[in-house]
Amino acid sequence: MIERFLLPDLGEGLPEAEIVQWLVEEGDAVALNQTIAEVETAKAIVEIPSPHAGVVRTLHAAAGDVVDVGAPLISFDVDVDVDVDVEERVEAPIAAPAAASDDEESGPNLVGYGAAARRSGPPRRRPRTHAGRTRAVDTAVLEAAPHDARPRPVPADEPGRERPRSTPPVRALAKQLGVDLALVEASGVAGVITRGDVEAYATATAPARTAEAQPSAPSPADGGVDARTTRIPIRGVRKHTAEAMVRSAFTAPHVTTFLTVDVTETMDLLTRLREEREYREERIGILAVVAKAVCLALQRHPELNARWDQDAGEIVQHHYVNLGIAAATPRGLLVPHIADADRMSAVALSRAIRDLADTARAGRTAPGALAGGTFSITNVGVFGIDAGTPILNPGEAGILALGAVQPRPWEHRGAVALRQVTTLALSFDHRLVDGEQGARFLAFVGELLRDPARALLLG
Structure with missing residues (x-):
């Protein structure tokens, strides 16, 4: 019997995926849950496991092709008694999409609980048809790898x-x-x-x-x-980013306000921490301090930690902070979020930001980490930029841009001194946030960066 496997919805309702490479060819014998292809969505590179044990009959698309969700991806002959050389196999349930036979059409399934095995017992060993191509399966499937x-x-x-x-x-x-x-x-x-x-x-x-x-x-x-x-x-991350930015720009009325801040005290604190043995390896930077300041500010100004529910006619305020951090990657701009960032210390946020950026640049960000953010930060200062007007992520009420920290002549204690100064730019959805609320939020973030010791007094 021929079983046809349709490209499933790989998460977040993405309509299509590009085939990066096939790991099998027509005529190959494959094992249940063996990785058969890598595909690239607008958010991540994903490994596709085989839902069947059998022989590959037809590859319905070639590497480089863009396949719509629900379109045929691969067909298997499952009546053939197949023995595949599998060096390691884990029997735990895995996220394997469902399939449809050639005789029966069905829509694409969300990632489910795994394919049912068609036979019991471990596979017998037999020499491979094509040496080196039928490979053992890592069952951490549907994660970028x-x-x-x-x-x-x-x-x-x-x-x-x-x-x-x-x-x-x-x-x-x-x-x-x-x-x-x-x-x-x-x-x-x-x-x-x-x-x-x-x-x-x-x-x-x-x-x-x-x-x-x-x-x-x-x-x-x-x-x-x-x-x-x-x-x-125009594919992948670039296409997704373009669509999201157009949707945001023409849905939410954007307002951007700026604040230039003397952050000398914060930079001195970071210098002292880098000299202390306990924190030397943490490499805490200005972005982690800004992240902590934003989380504290969102507690006082929940209007910025909300979304506009058009269908329900409601403003939904979040009692948690999923903090998005914009990351430039070889595939384009991604904004994965740190879940429950408001519960973390500046040290923990520093670690989370570092891990998030490394994962994003390696192309291993899970689709779930790219949705569900409640507020975002973009650090344009790493490129030497003073300020910008960031565009909101769809569904979020605010985004803060951090500019470059540079020495500037600045008024300090009644005299002009050379101080470490940066510019913050806050964009917000004017449907959710009034100008006064946005200004007070930004001023509070600026005050915490001007005098980081104030954070100790906040519960």
């Missing part, structure tokens, strides 16, 4: 060859420059090949590749190296 992207001495036509980890724009650039990504040394986080890696490889090998291939002169019409434009498909 980029694979090793370092160069492998594998011939281009070897059936089991895996595609190196990179983003769609980088793959497009490699194709444009005639670079084989399998030969490129990866310098990005978690072995991700960056644009700089491709350009460096292309420059270093240009004479050899030119002498070997002798290609005809490229032209703008065929998108060659000398073309005056480059076309990059």
